[in-house]
Amino acid sequence: MNSAIRRLAVAAMILMLALMANSTYLQAFRANEINGRNDNNRVRDSQFSVNRGPILIGSTPVAQSKPSNDRFKYQRTYPSGPVYAPVTGFYSYRFGRGGIELTMNSELNGSDPSMAFRRIIDVISNRPQQGGSVTLTLNAAAQQAAYKGLGSKTGAVVAIEPKTGRILAMATTPSYDPNRLASHDSAKVDAAWKSLNEDKDRPLSNRAAQELYPPGSTFKLVTAAAALSSGKYTPETKVNSPAELVLPQTTVPLVNEDGKNCGGSNTATLTIALRYSCNTAYGSVGLALGPDALREQAAKFGFGARPLAELPSVATSQFPGDPNEPQTAQSAIGQFDVRATPLQMAMVAAGIANKGEVMKPYLVQSVKTPDLKTVSETKPESLHQAVTPQVAAQLTAMMVDVVNNGTGKPGQISGVQVAGKTGTAQTAKDRPPFAWFTAFAPADDPKIAVAVLIEKADIARDDIAGGKLAAPIAKSVMEAVLGQ
């Protein structure tokens, strides 16, 4: 009888061991997977109640958590909400996170492995978990100038420090107020979310980095770079620039914006063709170089790769895969299927400004623990040598000419030499063209490179030209940085 009882004792022990083994598997090995589930309110509640670290510009918070007296102990606030919204993103209970709030979530809520030591100290001393702070590279004056310059227009501005790749400004309009989504009043948040998503101007979209546009004539910088790099051209090389360029295999000619030839002659130098932004001249240069040379040059400026990991869903700029000859000519002037983000066009200007070396753009300067110990500091990193310093110098001189004598005159700053390029990209007949301006200054020692895109403005169609609409905004952003 006792042997049967012993066997039962062993059986009971096995049952209990099975319980312990199963719980070990669940709580030690599967915990992360289950905690990461979207429908896990528990984890969301608790993260929402953490004293989340601030997002800073210098020492000024653009997102911070303030104590609140409801079920979540902290309220996330965005002091100048819409200005920084495309970068900070939002932090909502129901609708998740965006921007830096999303990509730097573990650092901001303090759960990142880099803060593990601090967290253990917190557990031992029974302090609540506290998040780290993220300092951005943004320049408050430049950001304010960009947002103010865009005003009621629909568009985006990106400014980059050419030598480092630090992003100095990233603005988009229309923007939104992240405070509306971070509210603890779920009915208000629901209503805000609904109206923001139904708004046909898509205020939640970061036009500066998440949307692709035909870059228009600003892409001529890439075509010019490819031409000069090929060794077959100098800025003084004369190219064919008729009023109408009949393209091979087609009957529709490529025309210049004003329908005239370039500078009064059917041939023009690369410099003069850039000054007046001649489509026929750069179209024929593109035809002569061929699509591969153009694509290669574009890739060296960053096309074809995702440029910025610190924001979610950043778009990759593209040069078309296998264009035929008319498509190549169109592509050379930034039309057809060439697509770029304002961020990408700012990188083109920054690369030329930095003696041909494109720096990897970045937004996060440093991450610090709550007691201000630096966890990580971003170091500038080279992306590509897009053109040689000589070609960069030639391109700079051509861009200076554009601002001094050509389409870029509205971008002039008194006492500072600006280098720039305008663009007016046609899309459909029934919608206004996109106005572009990309520039850097001072031309001899660039401190800032900027790209401005205007998608839509409440003015007559004729007035939309990169020089008139976009250049003044670029000018004010550059002045904000240079005036400091």
Place this chain on the structure above:
Amino acid sequence: MSIASTSVIQIIPRTRRGVELLLLVIAVGVSVAAYVNIGVTVQNEVPASTGYYAAGISLLAVIAHLALRFRAPYADPVILPCAVLLNGLGVAMIHRVDLGLTAIGRTKGVPFAPQQITWTAVGVVLFLAVIIVVRDHRRLQAFTYSLGLAGIVLLILPLVPGLGANVNGAPIWIRVAGMSFQPGEFAKVCLVIFFAGYLVVKRDVLTLAGRRFLGLDLPRARDLGPILVAWLVSLGVLVFESDLGSSLLFFGLFLFLLYVSTERAGWLIIGGLLFIGGAYFAYLSFGHVHRRVTDWLDPWAIDGGQVKLGLMGQAWGGILGRGLGQGHPEATLYANSDMIISSMAEELGLTGLIAIILIYTLIIERGLRTALGCRDIFGKLIATGLAMSFALQVFVIVGGVTGLIPLTGLATPFMALGGTSLVANWAIIALLLRISDQARRPQTPAAPVSDETIAMAVQKA
């Protein structure tokens, strides 16, 4: 067998009541610390009710201890502290969930923790009654068939119109004078005694081997009657009361006792096959069983399902737990009853959960050790039955909550909110301690035993 059994039988008789008192101090200390910890983290103050709680649980522990000291001095010293600790932690967690429910505005009027403390007091009174009234467990053998009948009546009670009440989908409750009881909890005790008494008498017949098959001695076909009856009763509980857990518990207990009394593994095989057949039948025939199984296979599919919410709580607890008062156990349905193990795992972590399972294991193995040391077959069978009822119950409910097996509604012994279960468990502990007192008592002077029992003891030794 000889070495191990002599080691059990030749215990130098010591009462060990001092050890028990020390363990009780620890058990009470841990429970009160848990209660205070919860108050401090949730309400930022030592709760005003701490005195009431500490005094209550200390008083009950001391009363139970004194009862043993004077009425069952040789009783096992570990079982009572384990029970007190589980009960104390259970009340603390129920209090925790009370606070959690209040915080999210889902409170249902009165808090549950004070009710549970009241029921603990009732449980300790029953504990006293059993220790004092049942001076010798062998006297219970005289009530074998009465208790068997009582067990069946208790099982059927919830089906009586006007008396039965359907709580959370299973009609296993009765409502008397505005209070709900789960008679099945007491049926369990009655039936264990009935099985033991019945098997003491019939075991010789049941031991007779029938056909030998695949190296197993199968019992004679004409002896299959009792197991078939037990099986049918279990199925009846399942069919009419939708109570998968109790059904499994009753049948399992009968099977274990049959095996222990006959030492024929053939019974386990037959019983196992009957169980599998019954379970499959239930899976096919009953929507609620089917639902439990699908919920087990894919707990994530059901939005807001209690298994899913529980698993999330446990995962959130991780290895070390969120800390008492710092999780969200109230986010799980039935966080203070069916799912209390999940609440514990969330706030105390894997570490705490394993400690709790080990405490249950201690009770179970101490109970089985009592069975080993017990000198009469009736006592052996009761102790085995009671200990294994704990084992089955813990396995079924903890396994269900942690996703090892489909969730079935059994109370987590001593912890889950629910008066009947708590009181019945205190009675079970009292009975186990009564038997262990006899098992560990010095053999001389021997208590007068019937000739029949001595004959059986000699025969088996």
